[in-house]
Amino acid sequence: MSRLAEILPRRIDLHILFFALALTAIGIAMVVSTTAGSPRGDLAGKQIFFAVLGLIAAGVLLAIDYRILLQYSPGLYGFTLLVLLLLPIFGKRIAGARSWIKVGGGFQVQPSEFARISIALLLAWILESDDRALLRSRTIAAIGAAIGVPVVLVLLQPDLGVALTYLPFLAAALFFGGIPGRWWAVLIVSGTLAIGGSWFLLKDYQKDRIRTFLDPNLAARGAGYQVRQARIAIGSGGIFGKGWKRGTQSRLGFLPVRHTDFIFAALAEEWGFAGVAVFLALYGFLIAQGLALARDARDRGGSMLVVLLVLNIAAQALVNVAMNVGVMPTTGITLPFVSYGGSSLIATWCMVGLILSVAYRRYVNV
Amino acid sequence: MPASAREDRRPVLSRIDLVARGAWILIGVLAGVYWVHQVLRGEAYERQAENNRLRRVPVTAPRGFILDRNGIVLAENEPSFTLLLYRRETKDLDASLRFVAELFNRTFDDLKHRVERDRSYYDFVPVVLQENLTISEVGAVQARALEHPELVVQKTERRVYTQGTAAAHLLGHLGEATAEQVAARAKSRPLDANLPRPGEAIGQQGVESMYQELLAGVSGSRTYVIDSFGREVGESGHESPLPGNTLRLTIDLSLQKIAEDYFADKVGSAVALDPKTGEILALLSAPAYDPNFFTKRVSRSEWEDIVADPDHPLNNRVLQNVYSPGSIWKPYMAYAILTHGIDPRERVFCPGGATFYGRFFRCHGHHGSVDLTTALQVSCDTYFYTMGKRLGIDAIAESAGLFGFGRPTGIDLANEKSGIVPSPAWSLAARKHPWYLGETISVAIGQGPVLVTALQIARGMSGIANADGALPTPHLFHIGENVRTGERFVYRPESKESIPYPPGAHETIVEGLWRVVNMPGGTAYGSRVPGLDLCGKTGSVQVVGQKEAKKGHLLPEELRDHGWFASFAPRDDPKIVVVVFVEHGEHGATVAAPLAARLAEYWVAKGRGGTPELLAALAARPVGHARTD
Numbered sequence: 001m002s003r004l005a006e007i008l009p010r011r012i013d014l015h016i017l018f019f020a021l022a023l024t025a026i027g028i029a030m031v032v033s034t035t036a037g038s039p040r041g042d043l044a045g046k047q048i049f050f051a052v053l054g055l056i057a058a059g060v061l062l063a064i065d066y067r068i069l070l071q072y073s074p075g076l077y078g079f080t081l082l083v084l085l086l087l088p089i090f091g092k093r094i095a096g097a098r099s100w101i102k103v104g105g106g107f108q109v110q111p112s113e114f115a116r117i118s119i120a121l122l123l124a125w126i127l128e129s130d131d132r133a134l135l136r137s138r139t140i141a142a143i144g145a146a147i148g149v150p151v152v153l154v155l156l157q158p159d160l161g162v163a164l165t166y167l168p169f170l171a172a173a174l175f176f177g178g179i180p181g182r183w184w185a186v187l188i189v190s191g192t193l194a195i196g197g198s199w200f201l202l203k204d205y206q207k208d209r210i211r212t213f214l215d216p217n218l219a220a221r222g223a224g225y226q227v228r229q230a231r232i233a234i235g236s237g238g239i240f241g242k243g244w245k246r247g248t249q250s251r252l253g254f255l256p257v258r259h260t261d262f263i264f265a266a267l268a269e270e271w272g273f274a275g276v277a278v279f280l281a282l283y284g285f286l287i288a289q290g291l292a293l294a295r296d297a298r299d300r301g302g303s304m305l306v307v308l309l310v311l312n313i314a315a316q317a318l319v320n321v322a323m324n325v326g327v328m329p330t331t332g333i334t335l336p337f338v339s340y341g342g343s344s345l346i347a348t349w350c351m352v353g354l355i356l357s358v359a360y361r362r363y364v365n366v
Numbered sequence: 367m368p369a370s371a372r373e374d375r376r377p378v379l380s381r382i383d384l385v386a387r388g389a390w391i392l393i394g395v396l397a398g399v400y401w402v403h404q405v406l407r408g409e410a411y412e413r414q415a416e417n418n419r420l421r422r423v424p425v426t427a428p429r430g431f432i433l434d435r436n437g438i439v440l441a442e443n444e445p446s447f448t449l450l451l452y453r454r455e456t457k458d459l460d461a462s463l464r465f466v467a468e469l470f471n472r473t474f475d476d477l478k479h480r481v482e483r484d485r486s487y488y489d490f491v492p493v494v495l496q497e498n499l500t501i502s503e504v505g506a507v508q509a510r511a512l513e514h515p516e517l518v519v520q521k522t523e524r525r526v527y528t529q530g531t532a533a534a535h536l537l538g539h540l541g542e543a544t545a546e547q548v549a550a551r552a553k554s555r556p557l558d559a560n561l562p563r564p565g566e567a568i569g570q571q572g573v574e575s576m577y578q579e580l581l582a583g584v585s586g587s588r589t590y591v592i593d594s595f596g597r598e599v600g601e602s603g604h605e606s607p608l609p610g611n612t613l614r615l616t617i618d619l620s621l622q623k624i625a626e627d628y629f630a631d632k633v634g635s636a637v638a639l640d641p642k643t644g645e646i647l648a649l650l651s652a653p654a655y656d657p658n659f660f661t662k663r664v665s666r667s668e669w670e671d672i673v674a675d676p677d678h679p680l681n682n683r684v685l686q687n688v689y690s691p692g693s694i695w696k697p698y699m700a701y702a703i704l705t706h707g708i709d710p711r712e713r714v715f716c717p718g719g720a721t722f723y724g725r726f727f728r729c730h731g732h733h734g735s736v737d738l739t740t741a742l743q744v745s746c747d748t749y750f751y752t753m754g755k756r757l758g759i760d761a762i763a764e765s766a767g768l769f770g771f772g773r774p775t776g777i778d779l780a781n782e783k784s785g786i787v788p789s790p791a792w793s794l795a796a797r798k799h800p801w802y803l804g805e806t807i808s809v810a811i812g813q814g815p816v817l818v819t820a821l822q823i824a825r826g827m828s829g830i831a832n833a834d835g836a837l838p839t840p841h842l843f844h845i846g847e848n849v850r851t852g853e854r855f856v857y858r859p860e861s862k863e864s865i866p867y868p869p870g871a872h873e874t875i876v877e878g879l880w881r882v883v884n885m886p887g888g889t890a891y892g893s894r895v896p897g898l899d900l901c902g903k904t905g906s907v908q909v910v911g912q913k914e915a916k917k918g919h920l921l922p923e924e925l926r927d928h929g930w931f932a933s934f935a936p937r938d939d940p941k942i943v944v945v946v947f948v949e950h951g952e953h954g955a956t957v958a959a960p961l962a963a964r965l966a967e968y969w970v971a972k973g974r975g976g977t978p979e980l981l982a983a984l985a986a987r988p989v990g991h992a993r994t995d
Contacts, residue, residue, distance in 0.1 A: 234404060235411025235415075236414065249418065254419075276397065288389070295382055325399050
């Protein structure tokens with residue numbers, strides 16, 4: 001015991017843990033602020049409960065050797081695909097999408113959030129098996145398939161926001177795995193053509209139709225309403241903000257989906273630019289520390305697993321922050337650690353658990 | 367360290383470093399975007415956020431009272447109870463409306479329609495269900511307050527015109543401001559921060575409209591905090607309204623009432639003013655309407671009834687209707703005669719008319735040989751025909767212009783008519799044909815194209831009453847009083863106009879007008895009052911040609927002549943000018959002069975310190991029709 005008490009704090013990366021806990025605490029505070037006094041006042045309590053579950057899940061994953069998980073990753077991935085495949089049939093429909101499984105007690109699980117973990121594990125496993133400077137074409141194809149299949153399944157639910165969170169895996173896997181320059185050219189050109197080209201060919205009303213199809217909230221009061229109100233919330237926060245629970249945009253309901261997608265705008269309104277800067281710095285340190293741990297991982301599999309997870313969290317966070325202020329289109333991507341949502345929070349903490357697990361085993365003699 | 371001996375980890379490590387730097391750059395860029403919005407543009411967004419959350423609801427200020435010159439209330443505000451429905455508190459609208467329908471004996475559909483029509487975007491803004499509740503109705507609603515929390519009785523203020531139809535035209539009334547009225551006020555008063563809102567009750571017509579700013583006070587406001595659904599969640603500010611000023615008019619209510627009583631069954635107008643100051647002592651147009659009628663919501667059919675009335679009760683006949691002056695034009699003709707080198711002692715023989723320009727012009731009598739004074743006394747047309755021809759139309763027009771005809775008097779009431787002082791230039795401009803010389807003969811006795819208002823006649827008569835020829839500006843504003851500070855402000859419009867009288871001219875005209883009332887043979891001798899020294903001039907205006915008119919009383923009322931009387935008293939120190947006009951009243955002497963005499967008698971008695979008993983008796987004694995002598 002005494003030895004464990006001695007080495008545990010040294011082995012468990014306290015930096016990552018601190019940043020993740022700080023972000024989660026900020027998230028709970030913002031869920032309280034955005035829901036207190038409203039009919040959704042019970043959500044803050046639930047979020048605390050989810051955070052505890054997330055911490056327990058992270059502890060369990062820390063205890064399991066990630067190499068064992070990498071070995072079993074094809075099986076985990078297969079099970080994930082099966083769940084995603086059956087979801088359109090058995091799933092519970094919420095806001096037009098069959099993305100949920102009822103688990104009793106009034107709780108639902110969103111399997112697509114947890115799918116991110118098994119995808120990351122599978123990708124790390126694939127990348128470990130191909131450790132040359134540049135990836136073989138076969139590996140590239142396998143990576144594409146491993147991400148493409150769940151993306152398609154989640155889009156069928158339909159849940160664009162979650163499907164988009166899988167895409168950073170593709171970029172991260174190919175970038176860190178290493179692919180020839182011509183592949184990058186092909187990817188960038190085809191990607192730009194596919195997304196940009198199809199978008200510019202559409203008429204405005206078709207774009208709105210697609211936007212509102214993918215995110216029904218947009219239809220409620222005109223597509224521009226959410227973005228405009230979020231920007232007013234952010235801008236009116238000024239330098240030091242209006243104070244916790246004093247955001248008029250958020251408390252009076254002008255800010256849409258303020259406890260989930262637009263929770264960062266509520267934070268910006270109540271805590272001002274000072275709060276935004278502190279918050280972004282916390283995220284920056286979390287990403288930097290995560291990447292530092294990836295460098296130190298004892299093997300290629302662990303290293304790849306950590307960069308995949310860190311970049312996934314980072315991409316989601318930055319896209320959400322950009323979306324709140326209106327420099328990226330509204331897509332329904334939540335802010336990791338902060339946005340209300342059990343599946344998202346627990347899955348994110350599972351990812352923290354995996355990162356801690358790799359860090360814990362960075363020394364060969366364990 | 368690397369697990370695999372084959373692997374070269376350097377490329378991976380350098381990529382990780384690259385990504386770490388890239389992440390910091392992206393975070394920096396995002397922080398920059400937030401900096402722009404929160405720090406550089408923060409204030410603009412703050413205003414938008416405030417606009418989102420705050421709704422300013424104006425609170426109307428209590429309107430100032432309107433008093434007569436003695437402080438008797440003409441218009442005041444009365445507490446009034448209004449039943450409001452708060453939609454936000456309404457659980458079952460139909461049940462609430464059924465309760466109200468039963469209590470007020472109204473139909474359910476009517477109430478439902480009203481709620482549908484008047485509902486505001488914000489559900490905390492209540493709908494008015496019923497106005498002017500009685501105390502027992504208030505009690506009945508409040509007894510069921512627990513059951514119907516959505517029904518609230520609000521104490522408001524209602525404009526009340528205490529004298530009913532009396533002085534209706536000069537007071538005006540309140541009505542909802544139209545968008546055009548608000549725009550017009552905004553244009554004419556660019557610095558006025560207290561413009562009325564469309565739909566707010568503002569003065570329409572009369573002094574209510576003319577002194578809207580003075581009476582209205584300054585609106586206050588309540589500022590509500592609302593949420594994104596428009597629900598009121600709190601009150602963030604309260605600004606008390608500043609009550610309007612009290613307006614004391616120049617009107618004497620007892621004088622006004624004597625005239626009102628007399629005109630109860632007549633159509634026409636009367637105006638009395640102080641010739642020295644221009645203060646209007648009484649101003650009446652009949653038939654009148656009850657301004658209280660406009661305090662409630664006027665239905666379309668009620669409005670159409672008023673507008674379609676052939677007697678046009680909304681018209682203020684004192685200044686908005688123009689008529690031929692007829693014989694009351696003769697004093698102004700006398701001035702033209704006296705100032706154009708004609709000797710007033712020169713005599714004209716009246717055999718019952720005379721021929722001018724090949725046409726015979728009739729006189730209403732055979733006056734024999736008359737000079738100017740006698741011609742005024744007996745109202746001899748032949749004399750004035752003859753002198754009119756000698757003067758020519760330009761000299762007549764010039765004199766009429768001196769007395770203020772052909773242009774507004776400048777009274778503090780809107781929509782005053784100018785009338786017409788005809789001249790050859792006017793004929794070419796307005797009628798596109800030259801002046802006919804024969805028309806000069808008609809104009810000389812106040813017929814033909816000449817048109818005047820009763821108010822112009824009254825102002826012109828002041829120029830005759832005043833020995834110095836001063837021509838005052840008629841006005842109703844007497845004293846304004848700030849109800850909070852007690853500060854009083856008096857305003858009297860300055861008039862620099864006056865009639866220049868050659869020596870003896872003033873006395874000659876006044877003598878003629880004195881004889882009209884006080885000498886046997888004078889056309890208004892029947893209305894003489896001992897000791898009053900009333901001076902005046904009668905007039906009858908033909909509605910149809912003279913041949914039919916000879917049949918006199920057999921004519922239906924609408925074809926009978928209009929009767930005029932223009933007067934002042936006392937002769938030496940005039941205190942009051944009275945002009946009375948009775949439509950289809952036949953002869954000014956019989957229907958108009960008696961009222962003028964009574965008004966003058968009352969006012970002069972009051973000025974001489976008459977006892978209340980005497981004044982009350984004067985006011986109470988019915989004004990009879992004078993005999994035609």
